[in-house]
Amino acid sequence: MRLTIVYGIIVLVWIILLTRIYYLSIKSNEYYEQIAEKNAIKTEDIAPVRGQILDKNGQPLAVNKLGFEISIKPHLRRNLKVLDDEINFIISVFPDLNATKLKREYIKNDSPYSQDFVNVVNFLDYDRVLPHFARLNLRENTSVNPVSIRHYPLGELASHVIGYVGRANLKDIEANPLSKLTNYTGRSGIERYYNEILQGVEGQRTTKVTALNKVVEEIGYIKPSSTDISLTIDLELQKYLYQAFDRPAGAVVVMDGIDGSILAAASLPEYDLNQFVTGISQSDWNEMMNNPDHPFTNKLINALYPPGSVVKMAMGMAFFESGKYAPTSRILCDPYLELGDRKFRNWKNYGSEMMTIVEALRDSCDTYFYRGAYNVGIDIMAPVLRRYGFGVKTGVDLPNEYIGIVPDAQWKKMRLNQPWYQGDTINTSIGQGSFLATPMQVARDTAIFAMGHDVTPHFIGSINGVPQEWHARDILSQKEKSALKYIREGMHAVANIPGGTGFRVLSPSKVTIAAKSGTAQVVGISQEDKVRIKEVDMEYYERSHAWMTGYAPYENPRYIVTVLVEHGASGGGAAGPILARIFDKLADMGYIDEKYLKKKNSK
Structure with missing residues (x-):
C-alpha cells in the first residue's frame, strides 16, 4: 500500500511537470514570440525642424542655425573615471567649455531607466565642430549628432514682434508634449503666438535592434514636417x-x-x-530689467x-x-x-x-x-x-x-x-x-x-x-x-x-x-x-x-x-x-x- 502511494505521487509529479513543459513549449510559444518581437522593435520619434519666419518679401527674420550636440554614454556614474576621461577629452577639444558644468549636467540627466546617451553640450557651431568630428565620433562613449538652434539674423530688429524661443521646461512639456522632443518652445511674440504651427510635426523611425540596443534593420520611416510662415512686415x-x-x-x-x-x-x-x-x-x-526705458x-x-x-x-x-x-x-x-x-x-x-x-x-x-x-x-x-x-x-x-x-x-x-x-x-x-x-x-x-x-x-x-x-x-x-x-x-x-x-x-x-x-x-x-x-x-x-x-x-x-x-x-x-x-x-x-x-x- 505504501509503495502504491509513493508510485502515485511520482506519477502525479511527472504529469504536472509534463503539463508545464507542454504549456511553456507549445501553448505559450505564440505569446513569447510576440514579446520577443516587441522587444526587438524600437520606435523613435524624430524632432521636426522649426519653421522659418519670413517678411512679406521672403527675407528671413527667424531661421535655424546648423550645429552639433555632444552626448555621453549613460550609466557612467558607476565608473566616474571613464566619465571624467570623456569630459576631459571634450574639454581638450573645446577649451572654453566648463568641465564642472558638463559633469553636473550629465549626473542630473543620467537616468538608470534610460539607455539613451546623455546630452551635455546642447549646441556648438557647425564650423567649429567639423574639424574635430571624426575624432569625437570614433569614441565609444561619446556621441556627436547634428542639431539646429534658433537664430535671429537681424539681432534686435523687430524683437518684440518676432519674439524668441527658449528651452522647454516641465510646464511647457505638460502643455505641449512635442516640446519635449524639440527641446524649445516659443516664449514671446510671433514665436509664441504661432508656436504650434512653427514647431511642425514629428516624424518616426522604426528599427529592429538587438538586446544591446544595436540597430539591425530599419523597418519604417516617416519624415518630420516643418511649416514656414510669412509676416506682413516689410x-x-x-x-x-x-x-x-x-x-x-x-x-x-x-x-x-x-x-x-x-x-x-x-x-x-x-x-x-x-x-x-x-x-x-x-x-x-x-x-535689461534695471533699464528705466524698459526694453x-x-x-x-x-x-x-x-x-x-x-x-x-x-x-x-x-x-x-x-x-x-x-x-x-x-x-x-x-x-x-x-x-x-x-x-x-x-x-x-x-x-x-x-x-x-x-x-x-x-x-x-x-x-x-x-x-x-x-x-x-x-x-x-x-x-x-x-x-x-x-x-x-x-x-x-x-x-x-x-x-x-x-x-x-x-x-x-x-x-x-x-x-x-x-x-x-x-x-x-x-x-x-x-x-x-x-x-x-x-x-x-x-x-x-x-x-x-x-x-x-x-x-x-x-x-x-x-x-x-x-x-x-x-x-x-x-x-x-x-x-x-x-x-x-x-x-x-x-x-x-x-x-x-x-x-x-x-x-x-x-x-x-x-x-x-x-x-x-x-x-x-x-x-x-x-x-x-x-x-x-x-x-x-x-x-x-x-x-x-x-x-x-x-x-x-x-x-x-x-x-x-x-x-x-x-x-x-x-x-x-x-x-x-x-x-x-x-x-x-x-x-x-x-x-x-x-x-x-x-x-
Whole structure:
C-alpha cells in the first residue's frame, strides 16, 4: 500500500511537470514570440525642424542655425573615471567649455531607466565642430549628432514682434508634449503666438535592434514636417523705423487700413533676441530689467498710456451718437471750465470762441470736449469708446495683449470702491484720468476714421505659402457715417491748416496727411499752478508722453501710422516729425500712388 502511494505521487509529479513543459513549449510559444518581437522593435520619434519666419518679401527674420550636440554614454556614474576621461577629452577639444558644468549636467540627466546617451553640450557651431568630428565620433562613449538652434539674423530688429524661443521646461512639456522632443518652445511674440504651427510635426523611425540596443534593420520611416510662415512686415520699412525714430523710447505702428495688415511695428528700445535662445546671463538680464526705458516690455500691446487728445475723434462721435450735438454744433472753447471749486484748464490759454468739431480737432481744444462730455455723460461715452477699440483687445496676433481701461461708474466702483464724479467724466473726455490705452489700440481706432470700417491688426501673411484672409467689419451707425467726413476734415486741418497742432511738421510732407496729436500727462497739475511749468523744465521722466496718429493719402485713405514717444513732451514737436518721415518713406517705396503725391499734383 505504501509503495502504491509513493508510485502515485511520482506519477502525479511527472504529469504536472509534463503539463508545464507542454504549456511553456507549445501553448505559450505564440505569446513569447510576440514579446520577443516587441522587444526587438524600437520606435523613435524624430524632432521636426522649426519653421522659418519670413517678411512679406521672403527675407528671413527667424531661421535655424546648423550645429552639433555632444552626448555621453549613460550609466557612467558607476565608473566616474571613464566619465571624467570623456569630459576631459571634450574639454581638450573645446577649451572654453566648463568641465564642472558638463559633469553636473550629465549626473542630473543620467537616468538608470534610460539607455539613451546623455546630452551635455546642447549646441556648438557647425564650423567649429567639423574639424574635430571624426575624432569625437570614433569614441565609444561619446556621441556627436547634428542639431539646429534658433537664430535671429537681424539681432534686435523687430524683437518684440518676432519674439524668441527658449528651452522647454516641465510646464511647457505638460502643455505641449512635442516640446519635449524639440527641446524649445516659443516664449514671446510671433514665436509664441504661432508656436504650434512653427514647431511642425514629428516624424518616426522604426528599427529592429538587438538586446544591446544595436540597430539591425530599419523597418519604417516617416519624415518630420516643418511649416514656414510669412509676416506682413516689410523688412525695408521696418529697418527705416529706427532711422525715423530719433527718441530714446516709445512705439510705432504702420498698418494697411484695408485689412489691418501691419507693414512695420516697433517697441523701443529693443534687445538682441539671440541672447535668449541658449540662456541670457544674469548680468545682461539685470541690466535689461534695471533699464528705466524698459526694453523688455512690448509697448505695442503690453504698456498702457493715457491716450490724451488722440481720443478726441472717438469722443466727438460719442457726442453725436448721443443726439445732443451734431457735427456742426458749436461749443465754447475758452481758457478753462469751472466745476465747483476746481478749474479744468485748456492745454493753452485760448480766448473764447465757439467751435465745431472740425475746429476743436484742429486746435485740440480741451474745453470743447469738457463741455460736451459734461452734457453727454459717461454712460453714453464709454460704450462708444469701446466700440472704437478702447478698453478691449484689438485681436492682434501677439500673446498677452492688454485691454486697457475705459473708466466709467461701474469700473470705478469695482476697482476703487469709489463713486463716479463729473470731474472723472471731464478727465476722460481728453484721454486723461484713469483712461489707459495701448499704441495698437490707437492705431486701430485711427483706422476706423480713415477707412470707415473696423479691422483686426495682424502680422501673419501666409502659412506655408497659403495666404491668410482678413476681413473688415462695418461698425458705424448711420449717424456716425454721416459725421465721418467732419472728423476727417478736422484731422486734415490738424496737418494742413495754419494753426493746426501738426501743421508745422506735417504740411511739408510729400503726401497729404490727416492726423491728430496728443500730449498725455504723466504727472498732475496742481490747482495752485496758474501757469503750467514748461515741459522742457521738467525732469525727463515727468514729462508728458507724446502722441501723433494719422493716415494718408487724405484723398484716398489707406495707410495708418501711430507714433508714441515716451516723455516726448509734445505730440506735434516729438512724434509729428517721426510720423512725417514714415509717410514720406511709404511714398518713396511706392506704397502711395504717385497721383496722390503733392509734387505730382502741383504740375
